[in-house]
Amino acid sequence: MTGLLAFTVLVALVGLERVAELVVSVRNAAWSKARGGIESGQGHFPFMVVLHTGLLVGALVEAWVRRPDVAPVLAWSMLALVLASQALRWWCIASLGRRWNTRVIVVPGLPPVVSGPYRLVRHPNYVAVVVEGVALPLVHAAWTTALVFTVLNAGLLAVRIRAEDAALETLPRSTEVEHA
Template identity: 40%
Template structure:
């Protein structure tokens, strides 16, 4: 695989690690203000699936050993659009953005930015990313399996989040 593709993959991994640091900081900030975590029992599955996503992606890239792969500009554009959406979600939620379900009743639910139009825009974006990112690298098995696993996780996550945030 060409070096520029490894650079793109490295940037994605670094971005996700930085997001985990931001989420941890936001979690501490919210808990200092009385927030509590809900849905702990399923969170480990998010960690497992997202870790396996990157391991699967890298393994498939290495296994396929595609030296002649070139950048697909349509997929790369889709990737850039998802990153803009991802940043928009994180920026809109600010200190309330997290990878966990953390709620504090004294704070209002944010209904601006992408949340004005869709209740869970970040989950949609992640689902698209889980297809687009591996597709960029020709990792078609990863591109098929992980959006399905993401949808299965959301089958548990969204009701848990709805109950924690809205009480239903």
Template identity: 40%
Template sequence: MPVVFMFLLGAIILQRLVELIVANANRKWAYERGGREYGESHYKWFIIVHTLFFISLAIESSIYFNEWKPSHFLLLFSIFTALQLFRVWCILSLGKYWNTRVIVIPGHEIVAKGPYRFFKHPNYWVVFMEFIIISLLFQAYATAIIFPVLHLLLLRVRIPIEEKALNQFSAADQF
């Protein structure tokens, strides 16, 4: 496998690990302010799916990866880069409120800036697209199909929990 391939895979995994460190620090910050977590039982499935994604990506690409065609690589890498910039915009827009868990802090306003001004849950869209683009970038075509579907199944559980928690929070704040 090309060195660029291993470097890119390592960089993506490192990025995810750093995000988990940031999420953990933000979780502690939220708890110190009375934050409450919702839907704790489904969180492990996100960890499992994301871990299996990287395992699947590594295995499938080690079997099927062929040379990158410069035009395909440039297109997919450009989309990947745009997704990373969008991901950073999502995280910076939420600031300390950004987390990989559903945590609501009583008395705090719901963030409605950055991409959150335009639509709900933009980071979930980024993850969905990343599962596709990263898989295609590494020529892991089965992974490109399986993991976006698993992500959507998880979101069928996650988004209603998050919406209910935020709606309860908003309703409680109005009184």
């Protein structure tokens, strides 16, 4: 299998992972809303969808159009970071349980989760997003996609984290959370 074909398979697998996330997200959003969950920050959500789709499409288009030479050390090190970002993302999903979704929804009365990666970093899922946004395109030296995504994602995350922090401030404080 050529490097470009392998990269295409990798991006397709990440795309399938996104579909799995959406299935989990829809189920969890329904669970949260059934318990009085309040959604905020809806205005930035369409941009987030377009940006994350653009990451996958842009990486593929750039790789196929430019057909860059890719240093094996770059490809393998970036692949390791992509896999690490996926592991972190799913650790976040497992730690939040039914409260994880792609939208900002909080259930009144439930304190913020402070277990798993959340005991180390306030927004670990966004660490995974940032790492993946740089590393995935660079697996096949798609520098332009990595740069454009990173710049646009920085603006999006500034808005998203502000919305999420404001929503989390409405919740009671706790040192540990049980998953319902």
